[in-house]
Amino acid sequence: MALSNDTQAAAAQETADGTLVGRNSTSKVGFYGTTPTVRPQVAASPNAQGIVDALKALGLITQAAS
Incomplete structure (x- = not known):
């Protein structure tokens, strides 16, 4: 699947601190x-x-099987 130009530019720009992901x-x-x-936005005082x-x-975490 081809990436859009905006996605390619955001992923390709590297700074001294690392690669920029999401401008x-x-x-x-x-x-x-x-x-x-x-x-996503979360509440001002999330629990x-x-x-x-x-x-x-x-998709950053999953629940372990019991």
Whole structure:
């Protein structure tokens, strides 16, 4: 699958600190084969479960089998 020019430019720009991924809050980023999405917003005072749910939705964490 070809990447859009915006995606290629964002992923290719490297700075002294490292590679830039997602230029701003509206840039879409996907992890581990998930559909790219914009950065989600969380409540001003998120609780632990809200953070876990957001990380699961992004595909960054999974729940271990019991």
